[in-house]
Amino acid sequence: MRSNVTLGIVGAGGHGIVAMGSLLQRIAASQGYFSRMPRYYTAQIRGGGSAVRLILDSRRLSLPADVLDLLVCFSWEKYLEFETELTLGADTVVIYDDDPPSCMKLPRNSFKIGLSRISQEETGSERNMNLVALGLLSRMLSFDRGRVERVVEEDTALQLLKENIVALDVGESIFAEMSFPDLALEPSRDESPKVVIHGNNAMARAALRAGCRAYFGYPITPSAEVMQDMLEGLFYEQGVFVQAEDEIAAVGMAIGASFVGAKSLTGTSGPGFDLMTESIGLASAAEIPLVVIDVQRCGPSTGIPSKSEQSDLDHAIYGGHGDAPRVVLAPYDIDGCYRLVIEGFNMAEGYQTPVIILSDQWLGQTFVAVNDGFMKSDYNVIERKKPAAEETDGYLRYRVTNDLVSPMAVAGDEGFTYRTTGLTHNQGGAPAFDYETHQSLHQKRWEKLSPLRDRGDLVRVLGNEKATAGIVTWGSSAPFVLETVGQMAVEGELKVCIPELLHPLPHKVVRFVESVERLLVIEMNYSGQLYRYLRSQADLPGDSRPYCRAGGRPFSQRELAEVITEVVK
Amino acid sequence: MTKAGEYRTGVKPIWCSGCGNFGTLTALTKRVLPRLGLPRHKTLIVSGIGCSSRLPAYVDSYGFNSIHGRAVPIAQGAKLARPELTVLVVGGDGDFFSIGAGHLPHVVRRNVNITCIMVNNFIYALTKGQVSPTTPNVRRGEGVFLSHEYYPPVDPLLDMVSYSASTRASFIAQGIATDVAHLEWLIQEGIEHKGFSFITVLTPCVTYNPQWLFEIIREKAFYLRDTEPVLLPESSPERPWLHDPGDISLAFKLAQVPLLEQPLLGVFFRGKSGKPIEDME
Numbered sequence: 001m002r003s004n005v006t007l008g009i010v011g012a013g014g015h016g017i018v019a020m021g022s023l024l025q026r027i028a029a030s031q032g033y034f035s036r037m038p039r040y041y042t043a044q045i046r047g048g049g050s051a052v053r054l055i056l057d058s059r060r061l062s063l064p065a066d067v068l069d070l071l072v073c074f075s076w077e078k079y080l081e082f083e084t085e086l087t088l089g090a091d092t093v094v095i096y097d098d099d100p101p102s103c104m105k106l107p108r109n110s111f112k113i114g115l116s117r118i119s120q121e122e123t124g125s126e127r128n129m130n131l132v133a134l135g136l137l138s139r140m141l142s143f144d145r146g147r148v149e150r151v152v153e154e155d156t157a158l159q160l161l162k163e164n165i166v167a168l169d170v171g172e173s174i175f176a177e178m179s180f181p182d183l184a185l186e187p188s189r190d191e192s193p194k195v196v197i198h199g200n201n202a203m204a205r206a207a208l209r210a211g212c213r214a215y216f217g218y219p220i221t222p223s224a225e226v227m228q229d230m231l232e233g234l235f236y237e238q239g240v241f242v243q244a245e246d247e248i249a250a251v252g253m254a255i256g257a258s259f260v261g262a263k264s265l266t267g268t269s270g271p272g273f274d275l276m277t278e279s280i281g282l283a284s285a286a287e288i289p290l291v292v293i294d295v296q297r298c299g300p301s302t303g304i305p306s307k308s309e310q311s312d313l314d315h316a317i318y319g320g321h322g323d324a325p326r327v328v329l330a331p332y333d334i335d336g337c338y339r340l341v342i343e344g345f346n347m348a349e350g351y352q353t354p355v356i357i358l359s360d361q362w363l364g365q366t367f368v369a370v371n372d373g374f375m376k377s378d379y380n381v382i383e384r385k386k387p388a389a390e391e392t393d394g395y396l397r398y399r400v401t402n403d404l405v406s407p408m409a410v411a412g413d414e415g416f417t418y419r420t421t422g423l424t425h426n427q428g429g430a431p432a433f434d435y436e437t438h439q440s441l442h443q444k445r446w447e448k449l450s451p452l453r454d455r456g457d458l459v460r461v462l463g464n465e466k467a468t469a470g471i472v473t474w475g476s477s478a479p480f481v482l483e484t485v486g487q488m489a490v491e492g493e494l495k496v497c498i499p500e501l502l503h504p505l506p507h508k509v510v511r512f513v514e515s516v517e518r519l520l521v522i523e524m525n526y527s528g529q530l531y532r533y534l535r536s537q538a539d540l541p542g543d544s545r546p547y548c549r550a551g552g553r554p555f556s557q558r559e560l561a562e563v564i565t566e567v568v569k
Numbered sequence: 570m571t572k573a574g575e576y577r578t579g580v581k582p583i584w585c586s587g588c589g590n591f592g593t594l595t596a597l598t599k600r601v602l603p604r605l606g607l608p609r610h611k612t613l614i615v616s617g618i619g620c621s622s623r624l625p626a627y628v629d630s631y632g633f634n635s636i637h638g639r640a641v642p643i644a645q646g647a648k649l650a651r652p653e654l655t656v657l658v659v660g661g662d663g664d665f666f667s668i669g670a671g672h673l674p675h676v677v678r679r680n681v682n683i684t685c686i687m688v689n690n691f692i693y694a695l696t697k698g699q700v701s702p703t704t705p706n707v708r709r710g711e712g713v714f715l716s717h718e719y720y721p722p723v724d725p726l727l728d729m730v731s732y733s734a735s736t737r738a739s740f741i742a743q744g745i746a747t748d749v750a751h752l753e754w755l756i757q758e759g760i761e762h763k764g765f766s767f768i769t770v771l772t773p774c775v776t777y778n779p780q781w782l783f784e785i786i787r788e789k790a791f792y793l794r795d796t797e798p799v800l801l802p803e804s805s806p807e808r809p810w811l812h813d814p815g816d817i818s819l820a821f822k823l824a825q826v827p828l829l830e831q832p833l834l835g836v837f838f839r840g841k842s843g844k845p846i847e848d849m850e
Contacts, residue, residue, distance in 0.1 A: 411610070417632075
């Protein structure tokens with residue numbers, strides 16, 4: 001029996017592709033399988049193409065293989081739109097509804113099964129054909145029938161009808177009538193049910209866990225689920241939620257709510273993040289805690305809204321005029337999406353600064369099935385430093401303290417009234433126009449963040465510590481690099497560094513890059529943004545190079561294996 | 570009881586001698602805030618950028634002098650997160666009506682219980698005299714750095730009263746900086762009004778307004794009084810009616826009166842229905 005299987009499902013919008021994929025994922029999760037399901041879609045809501053790629057794994061959370069083991073195709077026309085995401089090999093098993101175009105040569109194990117016709121005949125509607133296919137697949141993969149039925153019954157979106165169960169039965173009978181290659185999965189090693197979640201879900205849950213009680217946002221792909229989840233969550237927490245008129249208003253409201261003491265969040269993607277730039281500078285200047293989640297997508301401008309890229313790093317670190325320090329964090333896996341949002345709130349509140357968390361479409365919208373331990377762990381939650389009650393006499397909002405973080409009273413606190421401003425200001429908050437005040441204010445805002453450079457715990461280093469070849473990668477590129485390094489079995493010949501805190505850059509990253517003779521920086525953007533940033537922060541070895549390319553398609557293991565071979569040889 | 574004068578900070582205003590902004594500052598610190606007995610720590614004044622936006626620095630309450638055009642969103646976030654605060658927004662015609670205009674219909678439809686005071690001096694003064702959305706047609710050499718009549722091309726002026734009436738703001742009023750007693754009454758009404766309030770303050774800019782502008786406004790100014798006939802200019806096709814600030818259709822008609830033909834001062838509209846957003850269940 002196999003330990004994992006990578007399958008693809010493709011059809012038109014309305015065929016229930018994502019519904020089928022997520023049912024399959026949840027059925028597998030209920031039996032303890034790990035899984036990951038990137039989805040691909042085109043811009044139109046109906047009539048466009050829709051596809052998922054799903055890896056089910058009995059041992060660990062892995063990445064879908066480059067080549068599919070199984071494809072379920074409801075429409076060849078739509079398949080051609082996603083051909084590069086759904087690569088067929090000689091051994092791929094293909095199940096399809098109607099004849100492919102004559103130009104296509106199908107692998108030998110291809111089965112034409114009239115899914116739509118059978119669905120129409122047996123259930124009275126073509127719309128159940130995804131469930132017919134699900135019934136067939138659950139037998140091919142040897143899932144427990146009882147659990148399949150339970151998951152289908154529990155799906156509120158399906159509004160369970162008798163036809164659903166009939167459709168499953170029909171699918172199962174197809175399995176009995178035909179002879180398919182063996183794709184049966186071994187039982188999951190760890191049978192505890194897995195939670196199915198994506199990065200956008202995880203970030204919203206983490207924000208609530210960190211004590212966020214105010215969210216302001218504007219809909220944008222691919223971050224809309226963050227806003228949607230915060231709407232639900234804050235409803236139960238009786239927090240504040242506003243869908244603002246634009247991202248400028250959203251970030252402004254978040255700053256206003258934070259100014260009066262609420263832990264505040266806004267979430268967006270590239271174009272919306274651009275609009276927030278000026279206000280992020282304000283939060284930095286006036287030292288107001290603020291957390292901004294940017295779920296990156298292909299840019300510039302509108303780019304490809306539904307596809308992943310890591311091209312907002314420059315903007316996150318440098319965006320805006322006039323030397324405005326901020327913190328930039330970037331998770332690379334699902335528990336990082338959760339942990340770093342809590343960390344982000346801690347840093348925002350603890351250092352009174354804007355914190356930008358760079359996620360991306362891959363992390364944000366790829367559903368994974370994993371153990372939920374990361375959501376049950378204990379996390380330290382840090383609250384804002386406030387002035388003691390007896391400090392009312394001569395309270396200075398921007399008093400220079402040892403750690404350069406000034407106790408912050410909030411509107412409503414008696415005895416501490418002060419004025420804040422984006423103007424250069426003195427310790428009391430009154431506008432100032434002299435060089436000395438200006439210079440010392442810069443120093444305060446930058447230097448207060450310097451302890452973050454010691455946060456080695458936010459930099460993951462793997463592989464052979466003594467190796468002279470190193471890879472630095474970040475965000476959603478990291479799991480691809482780790483998977484490829486594992487497949488190549490070269491862990492002994494190199495080391496890999498994944499910084500989760502990108503700015504200020506931890507010393508540990510600098511030590512890493514200065515400890516190797518050959519350095520490869522892998523990231524998904526055209527211009528090598530992390531590579532250039534590292535060059536500005538450390539002495540890179542003479543043999544340093546980026547492997548960077550535009551987003552729009554995840555890295556393949558084959559592609560990465562080629563560049564990694566170069567660096568270890 | 571808070572005493573008069575306690576609401577001023579020691580910061581010296583940057584405004585020119587004789588600037589109309591002093592009228593709004595005085596109305597707030599000497600009259601409105603003391604009279605309403607608003608605790609300083611429960612009062613928040615948010616502003617954007619411009620001469621009038623410097624006002625928070627001069628009032629001893631919580632204050633936030635933010636960035637150009639964004640005071641309204643910041644004030645909403647603050648009010649929604651802490652509804653027990655009295656939140657005022659102060660800014661100029663450029664701040665509210667040019668760069669920040671996109672936020673106004675939305676704060677109106679949300680009916681957030683904040684009071685906006687738009688100090689209209691008809692000009693960008695802090696940047697030394699460029700036209701604003703409220704600059705009337707004036708001739709070159711009349712004090713305005715850029716005169717409409719020749720260059721740049723004329724953009725028709727945007728009237729804040731008709732704008733707020735068209736978006737159905739729940740409280741609409743217009744005062745004048747040179748009549749502080751009347752202005753303080755309007756601001757007090759605005760603060761006490763439960764819902765979004767929008768108050769315009771006609772404010773002379775002693776440096777960049779042509780001299781005739783406020784001569785006309787002061788000479789022709791007419792005070793709206795409940796149940797008394799309104800004064801309409803000769804150009805108006807309407808016949809005067811008895812002022813009723815509870816009737817939005819009359820507010821629409823008042824909003825059609827060109828400011829320089831007949832400046833109207835008072836409460837244009839005071840809505841009764843509609844719950845502020847923070848009171849919604």
